[in-house]
Amino acid sequence: MEDIAKELLAGNRLALSRTITAIEEEFENATAIMQQLYPHTGHAYVLGITGPPGAGKSTLTDKIAKTFRNMGKTVGIVAIDPSSPFTGGAILGDRIRMNSLTLDEGVFIRSMGTRGSLGGLSHKTADAVKALDAFGIDVIIVETVGVGQSEVDIVKAADTTAVVLIPGMGDDIQAIKAGILEIGDIFTINKADHDGADKLATELNMMLDLDGVMKDWRPPIMKCVGNQNIGVKELVDKFEEHRAHIEANGELAKRRTERVKNELLDLLSSRIESYIRGKIVDNGKIDTMVEDIKARTTDPYTVAADIMQSMLK
Amino acid sequence: MEDIAKELLAGNRLALSRTITAIEEEFENATAIMQQLYPHTGHAYVLGITGPPGAGKSTLTDKIAKTFRNMGKTVGIVAIDPSSPFTGGAILGDRIRMNSLTLDEGVFIRSMGTRGSLGGLSHKTADAVKALDAFGIDVIIVETVGVGQSEVDIVKAADTTAVVLIPGMGDDIQAIKAGILEIGDIFTINKADHDGADKLATELNMMLDLDGVMKDWRPPIMKCVGNQNIGVKELVDKFEEHRAHIEANGELAKRRTERVKNELLDLLSSRIESYIRGKIVDNGKIDTMVEDIKARTTDPYTVAADIMQSMLK
Numbered sequence: 088m089e090d091i092a093k094e095l096l097a098g099n100r101l102a103l104s105r106t107i108t109a110i111e112e113e114f115e116n117a118t119a120i121m122q123q124l125y126p127h128t129g130h131a132y133v134l135g136i137t138g139p140p141g142a143g144k145s146t147l148t149d150k151i152a153k154t155f156r157n158m159g160k161t162v163g164i165v166a167i168d169p170s171s172p173f174t175g176g177a178i179l180g181d182r183i184r185m186n187s188l189t190l191d192e193g194v195f196i197r198s199m200g201t202r203g204s205l206g207g208l209s210h211k212t213a214d215a216v217k218a219l220d221a222f223g224i225d226v227i228i229v230e231t232v233g234v235g236q237s238e239v240d241i242v243k244a245a246d247t248t249a250v251v252l253i254p255g256m257g258d259d260i261q262a263i264k265a266g267i268l269e270i271g272d273i274f275t276i277n278k279a280d281h282d283g284a285d286k287l288a289t290e291l292n293m294m295l296d297l298d299g300v301m302k303d304w305r306p307p308i309m310k311c312v313g314n315q316n317i318g319v320k321e322l323v324d325k326f327e328e329h330r331a332h333i334e335a336n337g338e339l340a341k342r343r344t345e346r347v348k349n350e351l352l353d354l355l356s357s358r359i360e361s362y363i364r365g366k367i368v369d370n371g372k373i374d375t376m377v378e379d380i381k382a383r384t385t386d387p388y389t390v391a392a393d394i395m396q397s398m399l400k
Numbered sequence: 401m402e403d404i405a406k407e408l409l410a411g412n413r414l415a416l417s418r419t420i421t422a423i424e425e426e427f428e429n430a431t432a433i434m435q436q437l438y439p440h441t442g443h444a445y446v447l448g449i450t451g452p453p454g455a456g457k458s459t460l461t462d463k464i465a466k467t468f469r470n471m472g473k474t475v476g477i478v479a480i481d482p483s484s485p486f487t488g489g490a491i492l493g494d495r496i497r498m499n500s501l502t503l504d505e506g507v508f509i510r511s512m513g514t515r516g517s518l519g520g521l522s523h524k525t526a527d528a529v530k531a532l533d534a535f536g537i538d539v540i541i542v543e544t545v546g547v548g549q550s551e552v553d554i555v556k557a558a559d560t561t562a563v564v565l566i567p568g569m570g571d572d573i574q575a576i577k578a579g580i581l582e583i584g585d586i587f588t589i590n591k592a593d594h595d596g597a598d599k600l601a602t603e604l605n606m607m608l609d610l611d612g613v614m615k616d617w618r619p620p621i622m623k624c625v626g627n628q629n630i631g632v633k634e635l636v637d638k639f640e641e642h643r644a645h646i647e648a649n650g651e652l653a654k655r656r657t658e659r660v661k662n663e664l665l666d667l668l669s670s671r672i673e674s675y676i677r678g679k680i681v682d683n684g685k686i687d688t689m690v691e692d693i694k695a696r697t698t699d700p701y702t703v704a705a706d707i708m709q710s711m712l713k
Contacts, residue, residue, distance in 0.1 A: 118701045121699070121701055122699050122701050122702065125696065125699035125700070125701070126696045126699070129696070139452070139454075141452075343694070344690060344694060347690045347693050347694055347700070348686060348687075348690045350700055351686065351689065351690065351693065351700050351703060351704065352673075352676065352681070352686075354700050354701070354704045355676060355704050355707060355708070356669065356672075356673060356676075358704050358705075358708055359669075359672050359676075359708070359712075360665075360669060362708065362712060363665065363668060363669075363672075368665070373661060373664065373665075374661075376664065377657060377660045377661045377664065380660050380664065381656070381657060381660055383438065383439045383442070386434070386435050386438035386439070387438070387660070387663055387664050387667050388431045388434055388435050388438070388667070389435065390664060391664065391667045391668050391671050392671075394668060395668070395671055395672070395675065397713070398712055398713055399672075399675065399711055399712060399713065400710070400711055400712065400713055
């Protein structure tokens, strides 16, 4: 296992792949590998790209990656995809991007499925980002499909987050906009050649105004057409601008401290979940408890309290 | 606190409201109330309604509720909404539905925000469902915006789940369809008067065929136009059919056992998270750990292992 970490640090792409697989599949050696890699992290800049389904995030992310490549930077993409019942894992990303970016040695793309526990996923994403970071990649893009709390939690791991929206999203757009307002450092209206782009920009501006709080950074509202590569360079320039801004005012250091804290709590939850699983699930002890609860001779709250008392110091 | 539970059980709507607020806000008396209510649960039928943003779920849910009302049943709606940074809570549901259903004493509607931890939310949703159940409501509809893993976890709490889709969803639809295929007992194409409804039905049918596994219940693909009340009665009939089917073949009992188990694990995770918070977060102990990790004199994996050892028996 030490070999995998050493090879990754020496620039071996296959070792990087195997490391992320070990993280994803929760192989026993994953922790030991990560312990070896950790001292070599902290150099990459991490971007989050999120937004509702259908917003064209994958295409836009690819164009952003190419723009960074043209600037001489290496790029890693971690795409969080919904699980597929067919493949048991990620179904997007890799396949769609096969033609456009995979021949470039300066790009590393990996999809991660939302199979398994969610806490598990955000901690796995964080570890995958660390592996790419230790590998020496300059810019890591974490892309999530959807705008649920899970996705919000995942992009919180980013230094700078861009929210991608498109015109004409229907009824739920108000809700979506409200939910993502607090996580967007930059908003970009993709498919801006469609009807309603200006209207959406106006609405977003109003919501940002309503937000009221005087902030050091007012999230800009950009426009782009990802599949025609229109507005992408401007978006990347804005990423760089935001980065310089939060480096200068100390916000980046603050975000990274917050990230380490959240990741530690996340890792801890995940470890404790495994512990519980080992203590009461795998051995079937939980089944008796469940029967008692179902029979209503007890209740879940009492049982949970009993378990806590038996497990914790 | 006993009074709230007693009053709820006696049919006091205000007590029901206050109970759900206690659950949502994690008031200290919430657990004691739930312990009182638990023996009175298990009678309601729980429906899950999920699907991507913009699919018209809220409108459709209201129409479904009215149809059940016409059949003489009482209905509860728990709408899971994205958080708003303005209100700090749920922003949809209540307001939109104000006019159409709130005058009916046989309907109880409550929105719950995705603020706070996700584990927290699914456990809070489960408790809100139990409160409505103990109150004596016949049919409880849990409606979630989005199709992330979080939403999937939440609708897993349902006896029967309907997935709402609309024609012309764009690139991510393949991913969404795959992700939700396993949770849909019934699919319904809303806004079926729009172009592409037949194409979507064909695609869904193909995916269900590809799924391969011979199942006892082949999820039907329905069509409806929620805001015109077209196809809603047929959908409700299909809910009833599915219910009768899973009652007869033992699947309902199996699902409920699974639900009790998941809810217990969920509750336990939530409780342990609070415990950790009390032990290392609230008192600031975690800050020193975070500084050491940031300085890379240690790593998160080692720190997590140390904490585990100090906390667990």
